[in-house]
Amino acid sequence: MNKDIEKIVKQVCESNGQNKTKMMNIVTSLQERLGGLSGDVMDLIAKQTKVHRVEVESIVSFYSFLSKTPKGKIVIRLCNDIVDKMQGGEAVRKAFCDELGVKIGGTTPDGNMTLEETPCIGMCDQAPAALVNDVVFTYLSTDKAREIVRELKKHGDPKKIPHRLGDGNNAHDLVRSMVHNGIRKKGPVIFSDYEAESGLKKALAMSPVEVIREVKIARLRGRGGAGFPTGMKWEFTRGAEGTQKFVICNADEGEPGTFKDRVILTEKYDLLFEGMTIGGYAIGSDTGILYLRGEYLYLKAFLEEMLEDRRKKGLLGKDILHKKGFHFDIHIQIGAGAYICGEETSLISSCEGLRGDPKTRPPFPAQKGYLGCPTTVNNVETFCCVARIMDRGATWFAEIGSKGSPSTKLLSVSGDCSGPGVYEFPFGIKVRDLLKEVGAEDVQAVLIGGPSGQIIGPSDFERTICYDDLPTGGSIVIFNQERNILEVVKEYMDFFVEESCGYCTPCRVGNVLLRNGIENIIEGKGEPKDLDYLKELGESVKVTSRCGLGQTSPNPVLTTLKNFRGVYEKLVKKDEKGFQPTFDAKRAVGDAEKVAGRASVHY
Numbered sequence: 252m253n254k255d256i257e258k259i260v261k262q263v264c265e266s267n268g269q270n271k272t273k274m275m276n277i278v279t280s281l282q283e284r285l286g287g288l289s290g291d292v293m294d295l296i297a298k299q300t301k302v303h304r305v306e307v308e309s310i311v312s313f314y315s316f317l318s319k320t321p322k323g324k325i326v327i328r329l330c331n332d333i334v335d336k337m338q339g340g341e342a343v344r345k346a347f348c349d350e351l352g353v354k355i356g357g358t359t360p361d362g363n364m365t366l367e368e369t370p371c372i373g374m375c376d377q378a379p380a381a382l383v384n385d386v387v388f389t390y391l392s393t394d395k396a397r398e399i400v401r402e403l404k405k406h407g408d409p410k411k412i413p414h415r416l417g418d419g420n421n422a423h424d425l426v427r428s429m430v431h432n433g434i435r436k437k438g439p440v441i442f443s444d445y446e447a448e449s450g451l452k453k454a455l456a457m458s459p460v461e462v463i464r465e466v467k468i469a470r471l472r473g474r475g476g477a478g479f480p481t482g483m484k485w486e487f488t489r490g491a492e493g494t495q496k497f498v499i500c501n502a503d504e505g506e507p508g509t510f511k512d513r514v515i516l517t518e519k520y521d522l523l524f525e526g527m528t529i530g531g532y533a534i535g536s537d538t539g540i541l542y543l544r545g546e547y548l549y550l551k552a553f554l555e556e557m558l559e560d561r562r563k564k565g566l567l568g569k570d571i572l573h574k575k576g577f578h579f580d581i582h583i584q585i586g587a588g589a590y591i592c593g594e595e596t597s598l599i600s601s602c603e604g605l606r607g608d609p610k611t612r613p614p615f616p617a618q619k620g621y622l623g624c625p626t627t628v629n630n631v632e633t634f635c636c637v638a639r640i641m642d643r644g645a646t647w648f649a650e651i652g653s654k655g656s657p658s659t660k661l662l663s664v665s666g667d668c669s670g671p672g673v674y675e676f677p678f679g680i681k682v683r684d685l686l687k688e689v690g691a692e693d694v695q696a697v698l699i700g701g702p703s704g705q706i707i708g709p710s711d712f713e714r715t716i717c718y719d720d721l722p723t724g725g726s727i728v729i730f731n732q733e734r735n736i737l738e739v740v741k742e743y744m745d746f747f748v749e750e751s752c753g754y755c756t757p758c759r760v761g762n763v764l765l766r767n768g769i770e771n772i773i774e775g776k777g778e779p780k781d782l783d784y785l786k787e788l789g790e791s792v793k794v795t796s797r798c799g800l801g802q803t804s805p806n807p808v809l810t811t812l813k814n815f816r817g818v819y820e821k822l823v824k825k826d827e828k829g830f831q832p833t834f835d836a837k838r839a840v841g842d843a844e845k846v847a848g849r850a851s852v853h854y
Contacts, residue, residue: 259284260292264299271300272622274604278310278317279545279587283384287321306605313606313752314587315369316545323358323365325403327351328382332371332507333742334665334728339392340379344368346396364403369588370746371507372546375665375728376433376672383409385548387430420517425553432514436688438659438675439651440639441632447521448566450641454529455574462533463489466637469645470657474632475501476700476724478656481637484627487617489534491625496536498527499621499628501598503544505590506701507746508726511661511673512631516543516550519635520557524581526634528571529641531579534627539581542598545588554583590750594799595628597752608752609798632661632725653679656717664689666698666729682721683712691729696736696815701726702743703803705810706736736815737822740807741769747804758801761792765808777823786812 263280267273277296282288288296288311297304311317329335329344344355351359351366358365374380377389386409388399402412416422417431434442454462467482488496500523504512515523527539543551558581561567569578589607591597596610599621620626629637636658640648649657656678662685665671669690676685686694699705699716700723707714707721714720730739744766753759768785771777789805789812796802812819840851 256285256292257295260295261299264296269299269301270604271302271306272602272604274300274302274307274310275584275587275601278307278314279585282317282587285321286324287318289319289321293319309606310604314545314589316588321362323363325364325407325409326367326382326384327364327399328367328369328372329355330370330372330374330378330380330382331368332375332378333739334371334375334508335378335380336742337666337734338378342393343379343381343391343396346393347400350397350400363407364400369546370590370750371505371509373504373510373513373544374430375508375510375663377431378665382546383412386410386412387428387549388412388414389429389431420553423553425556426517426550428549430513430517430549432518433510433672434514434518435664435670435672436674436676438677440648440659440675441515441519441522441635441661442675445522445639445642448525448572450638451525451528451566452572454532454641455572455577459489459533459535462529462641465645466533466640469640469648471633471636471640471648472656472718473629474636474660474724475630476506476704476722478718478722481629481633484617484629485530485533487615488625488627491618493625495538495622495624496534497621497624497626498530498534498536498539499595499598499602499626500527500539500541500634501593501595501628501630502547503542503586503593503598504631504725505544505593506703506724506726507743508663508665508698508701508728509724510663510665511725513547513550514673515631515635515661516547516554520554521561522635522638523631524558524561524567526637527581528567528579529637530627530629530634532571532574532577534625536627537578537580539579540602540621541581541583542592542602543583543585544592545586548585551583551585558583590746591752591798591800597798598628599626606752608754609800611797630724652677653715653717653719655719660716660723661725662716662723662727663725664727664729666727667691667694667731667734668729676716678717679715681713681715682707685716685727686712686729689729691731693731694729695732695734696730696739698726698728698730698739699723701728702746702807703799704806706739706807706814707810708814711814735773736811736818737769737773740811741766741773743807744769744804747800751800751804752798755795755797755801757792757795758797758804761788761796761801762804764788765792765805769808772819772822775822775824777819778825779820779823781823782812782816782819 293307297307379391380389414429421428463485471481472478567580592601592607597607601607616626651658662674699721747762751758789809792805
């Protein structure tokens with residue numbers, strides 16, 4: 252191994268305490284510095300962290316931002332989410348390919364630049380978008396794509412490419428991003444004015460049990476979409492056996508069409524950290540982990556600085572706000588491009604320095620989570636709500652919203668509307684009222700809760716967004732009458748096929764079969780009986796899959812079969828001769844023709 256590379260590997264491992272639980276930080280840092288993680292590099296990482304080489308390689312092979320083969324010094328990742336494609340992403344992709352002279356997945360002959368595609372990067376409100384190393388470029392056009400490549404050929408530094416800085420902390424010296432916040436509507440909870448640390452001060456004047464009781468009285472439900480009661484989760488974690496407990500914030504919002512957490516992390520980070528600290532006090536933890544998705548790496552230095560500022564103010568560290576014996580600190584764990592890590596047990600695996608494989612439940616994280624210790628995992632918006640509950644009181648919080656869904660919900664709205672961005676609405680808003688608010692006209696379908704949620708049509712627009720009707724983690728994507736709804740379904744099934752961890756057969760194979768079935772119908776090869784087959788297959792995948800990904804991945808198919816049945820029925824037809832329309836006789840004998848050296852005759 253090259254001595255310089257060996258020195259870099261040892262330096263990175265040592266800076267992370269040669270700790271195997273810091274493996275994600277080690278490999279992501281080395282990927283950035285070396286362009287790839289070769290066999291020799293993985294051998295040295297294994298030696299430095301005292302793990303088996305296969306453990307390192309399993310991580311490198313799992314996360315899409317990591318690679319065993321060298322990539323260019325500059326990696327351009329084009330977002331291939333359907334919203335980006337709707338906004339002209341295909342033309343932008345072609346412009347990048349033409350200007351670089353490579354196809355997707357290729358590296359320029361000089362080895363300097365690699366062009367890739369990646370799923371949603373949390374910029375659907377300003378699509379098409381791309382990541383150039385860790386620099387975000389938004390509102391791309393074909394001209395901008397060519398300009399970016401030409402600039403990179405000149406100086407090789409994406410940070411030097413001229414761009415207008417975004418609003419708020421996007422213009423901070425440690426961010427300097429062209430991303431804009433896109434806050435379209437401020438509500439009374441997350442985006443309202445508040446007195447910093449008021450919630451934390453009031454929490455520390457109470458006992459931990461009283462804090463949990465207040466959260467329970469507020470009826471706060473997890474804002475990730477499932478809506479599990481937060482107070483109950485904390486109560487379970489506090490009551491679990493074990494002296495060491497952990498607080499984890501899930502900031503890995505990988506659900507296509509979701510970007511609300513990006514705005515909180517940029518502008519309301521103090522509210523988030525305050526909520527995490529209250530969580531640590533409530534469950535009896537001294538350690539918090541912010542799991543930050545790799546696509547938001549551009550915010551890491553800024554967030555680290557804000558955490559250090561809190562330490563200096565006595566808001567993190569020992570005896571917080573002079574509360575004797577209450578010690579709590581937060582560190583950041585970076586992801587590397589894996590949607591499955593949004594599932595809490597997969598996220599815990601990643602935090603432990605492992606592949607993001609889901610864990611079998613029970614035991615649940617509250618009993619046995621990070622490093623086998625009781626752990627509460629809540630998302631960004633949930634922790635912000637906790638701080639506001641402690642500040643204003645449970646009654647105030649519970650009086651907002653609908654009966655079964657108290658308070659407000661942040662919604663990431665994108666697609667065919669004039670006002671894409673982040674909206675804070677009280678729970679209980681009707682879909683029709685939401686569409687009017689965001690400037691959506693001639694709407695054919697609305698995706699509620701991302702592809703793992705529901706695709707609904709106009710007959711459901713009187714329904715309400717709440718846990719008892721249309722639950723959502725925040726993603727709202729709008730499709731007008733010009734969109735091919737089955738092409739939308741196919742795009743989302745492509746996403747699930749790519750993002751499945753492959754652990755269980757129902758998800759690994761079932762999603763491929765669902766995707767193939769949709770393709771056949773689009774191509775006119777479907778029969779009426781295929782619709783029943785797809786429904787039965789989708790329901791089987793949901794019931795038999797191991798984790799939340801497979802349990803929700805059939806939803807694009809199942810919800811459109813229910814709500815857009817007519818679209819399917821127009822495309823399927825019965826073959827009177829009894830032939831299988833999906834069977835290509837010519838292709839089936841192709842290999843035999845090569846062996847025989849002659850063409851077949853078909854009757």
